[in-house]
Structures are given as structure tokens and as C-alpha cells.
Amino acid sequence: MNQSSKSVLIVGGGGREHALGWKIAQSNLVESVYYAPGNAGTVNNVPIQPCEFDRLSAFARSKNCFTIVGPEAPISTGIVDYFSARDLRIFGPSSGAAKIETSKSFAKDILRSNGIPTPEFSSFTDHQKAKDYVLKQSQDLVIKADGIAGGKGVIVCGSHEEAINAIEEIMVKRIFGEAGDRIVIEERIRGREVSLIALSDGDNIKAFPTCRDYKNIADGDIGPNTGGMGSFSPVPYVSRDLQREILHNIIDRTVSAMKSKSVPFTGFLYAGLMIDNKGKASALEFNARMGDPECQSLMVRMDSDLIEYLSFAEAGKLDDLPPMRWKEQTSVCVVMAARGYPSEYRKGQVIHGLKNTYPKEINIFHSGTTHDSVGRIATNGGRVLSVTALAQKLGEARQRVYEVVDEITWGENGQYFRKDIGTYST
Ligand code: GLY
Numbered sequence: 001m002n003q004s005s006k007s008v009l010i011v012g013g014g015g016r017e018h019a020l021g022w023k024i025a026q027s028n029l030v031e032s033v034y035y036a037p038g039n040a041g042t043v044n045n046v047p048i049q050p051c052e053f054d055r056l057s058a059f060a061r062s063k064n065c066f067t068i069v070g071p072e073a074p075i076s077t078g079i080v081d082y083f084s085a086r087d088l089r090i091f092g093p094s095s096g097a098a099k100i101e102t103s104k105s106f107a108k109d110i111l112r113s114n115g116i117p118t119p120e121f122s123s124f125t126d127h128q129k130a131k132d133y134v135l136k137q138s139q140d141l142v143i144k145a146d147g148i149a150g151g152k153g154v155i156v157c158g159s160h161e162e163a164i165n166a167i168e169e170i171m172v173k174r175i176f177g178e179a180g181d182r183i184v185i186e187e188r189i190r191g192r193e194v195s196l197i198a199l200s201d202g203d204n205i206k207a208f209p210t211c212r213d214y215k216n217i218a219d220g221d222i223g224p225n226t227g228g229m230g231s232f233s234p235v236p237y238v239s240r241d242l243q244r245e246i247l248h249n250i251i252d253r254t255v256s257a258m259k260s261k262s263v264p265f266t267g268f269l270y271a272g273l274m275i276d277n278k279g280k281a282s283a284l285e286f287n288a289r290m291g292d293p294e295c296q297s298l299m300v301r302m303d304s305d306l307i308e309y310l311s312f313a314e315a316g317k318l319d320d321l322p323p324m325r326w327k328e329q330t331s332v333c334v335v336m337a338a339r340g341y342p343s344e345y346r347k348g349q350v351i352h353g354l355k356n357t358y359p360k361e362i363n364i365f366h367s368g369t370t371h372d373s374v375g376r377i378a379t380n381g382g383r384v385l386s387v388t389a390l391a392q393k394l395g396e397a398r399q400r401v402y403e404v405v406d407e408i409t410w411g412e413n414g415q416y417f418r419k420d421i422g423t424y425s426t
Helices: 015-024 053-063 072-076 079-085 104-113 127-135 160-172 240-260 294-299 306-314 394-405
Strands: 007-012 032-037 065-069 121-124 141-145 154-157 183-187 192-201 205-207 216-218 222-225 230-233 266-275 281-287 330-338 362-366 369-371 377-379 383-391
Touching: 007 015, 007 053, 015 032, 015 294, 015 306, 015 362, 015 383, 032 053, 053 065, 053 079, 065 079, 065 306, 072 079, 104 121, 104 183, 104 240, 104 281, 121 127, 127 160, 127 183, 141 160, 154 160, 160 183, 192 240, 192 294, 192 306, 205 240, 230 294, 240 266, 240 281, 266 306, 294 330, 294 383, 330 394, 362 394, 383 394
Parallel strands: 007 032, 007 065
Antiparallel strands: 121 183, 141 154, 141 183, 192 205, 192 266, 216 222, 230 330, 266 281, 330 383, 362 383, 369 377
């Protein structure tokens, strides 16, 4: 890392940010890791919210920090542009490059115009034209609000009626506000999902291993979408050859396309992919950030020094580094949420069963946690804890993670988690 900054500021307070900071704090290149705002699992918390750019930048300057951004809100509203304009070191994409996440039609246009595999689609700003289009389609469709809708803007439809309903909700009732002023209607393809995340310096990439997350609230991938209820890595149904093909055909080509559109992408580029039953991968969407809870499963497997890679990526020199090194083991991460999430849920419930230390194959990353008035750890959000286990085999990691999850409780059965994390259809 650039010798001038031995301090790192992590922006955000979720499990992803806790896992990034946990990994970065192990580096010999780093003396201090601060979190803004962090949570009850992190230390050196600074009470500044992720979109308070003026206060964050003043703090980063006072401590000479290299800043790493977790969530999408500060990225999409321009934290990287703000810091860069003030000569502060920060890792992440500009708000222009973040359009790959904040506008689904922008992302789909990049994919289509560069021949990158992605399901067929059309985009609309007029709800009547969108409905007319739906009635002419014979395959199942996915209706997507163009903008950011808190992870809820993608509606998978099994009939014309469902698709028309989704258009009505998004474009006429405007349930996602202006995020639904434009929609993308996409052909639904079936298969198995995988997330592939890479670091990009605007030109070159270094890939993380494959990972799978579980977006629905309930076992069997049913119920409303959430931020993510669990993850595991690596994904057995993606061979090394298929992974190479995805990196070359989808991620590398997207990075080149962004550069040639004069919005070079520097940051974590997250491709949400579907592998169809013929083993072909297509890009469903991109995120301009690390995944949560993918990050938790990835960080516990990483042997390389993350901050070194982030520094080289920020400096546009990723090609000077070898590929990142990873433990051969499998990790499984189970998210423990407050019962009721992603709708109404209680906060302020004291968490029982957390130990001060765990064996090295177990990690607990916090998200919605805080200290109550007498210093006990209490719930403070929908997703509360990410319990992560590493083992030689997926089945063992699953068993270990659930042994630990079963020891943690709050309220009267106030904790909720999926029981099928680490399983997948064959
Ligand atoms: N796990 C999905 C996301 O980070 O958006």
C-alpha cells in the first residue's frame, strides 16, 4: 500500500464491511481500521453515516485514510467523485461507472451492444407500450425497475397477468418511486445462479472465487427478496473452465466496454449470473460493489493481502500483481435476521449465546447490532449476524455453521435464518 496511508476507513455498517475490515486489519501494511458507522462487532467506530461526504472526507483527511466503500448508496450518489476531487484516496467506482448497477437498462445496453451473453430484453418508459409488449411474448418474463429499489425491484413472472400486474405496480402505482420510471422486461431463463466478483482497476481484473447467495427469505428460494440470507464459496457447479469463460466473455469485456464509453470501472465489479441447463452462463445484472453476504464467505477464504490488491487497483496497476491466493476449503455463511424481516421486525433485543472467542474456522460478522445502555449487544436491524464456517467439504462447513447458529438467540424466538444455506439443486 502507498506508504503515506497506513489507516483505512471502511464506509458502512453491515456484515460485508465488518468482513472487509476484519481481513484488512490482518495486513502488515495497515496500522488502524476505522468504520463509519460500523456496528457492535467492529471497533474504532466513527459516528458518521455513509452519505455524509463532508464529514467522512474531513475524518479521512485528519487520519490520512485510504477509504473503502461498502454500500451502494454512497457509491451511486458520488462519494468516489467527491473524495477524488479533494485528492483523498478512495477505492470504488465513480457515480458514472456505478450506472452499471443503478440503471438496469444502461447495463443491459452495454451487454447487448458488446455481444456479451445476457437474456433478451426491451426497455420501456411507457406502461401501455410495456403491457402491449408483454401480451406478444410467449415465454416467462422478468420485470425489472430500472433504478435502485432496495433489492426488491426484480419481479419474476409466470404469466401475462403477473407481468401486467408488475408493470402496473412499478410504473403506475410507482411503488419504487422514480426507480420505476423506466423498466426492463427480460426473458426469464432458468438454471442455477452464481455470483462472480472481480476487482477492476479500469483496465485489468483480478477475480474472486465463485460464490452463491440466497436472496429469498425462505428455504427453497421462496418468499420475498432480501439483501441476502446466506452464501457459500466455491460453487461446485461452476468448473474452472466455465469460470475462465465467464471472466473472459462477461467480466473482461464489460470492463473494456466501460472504458471505451469513457466511464472506466474501478472497484468491485459483481456479476450476477445464471448458468443454464446446457452449462452456458449469462449475465443477469451487475452490482458496482462487493456483495453482502458473498463478502463474508470470500474473505474467510482469502490468503492474499486484500489491501495490497485494493491499493494496486486504485493506482491502475492490478496487472503488477499475481492472481489472489485462496484456501482450498469451502465456506458457508448463514445470515441470522430479526423475525419479520424483510417487513416489520423488532429492534433492541439483547443477543444471547455469543462467545468472546471461537475456533479459527468460525467467524461471526455483525450487521444490525448495537450496544444497549448497559453495554450488552442488542439487535438493531433486519440482518443481524453473519455466522461463517470453513471446512474441507461443503457438508462439514454447513454442519459447523448451523451448530454455532443454534447457540445464538434473542427475544422470544426473535431470530430467523434459512436452514438450507449451502444446498443447491442438482
Ligand atoms: N447478495 C446480493 C447483494 O449484495 O446485492
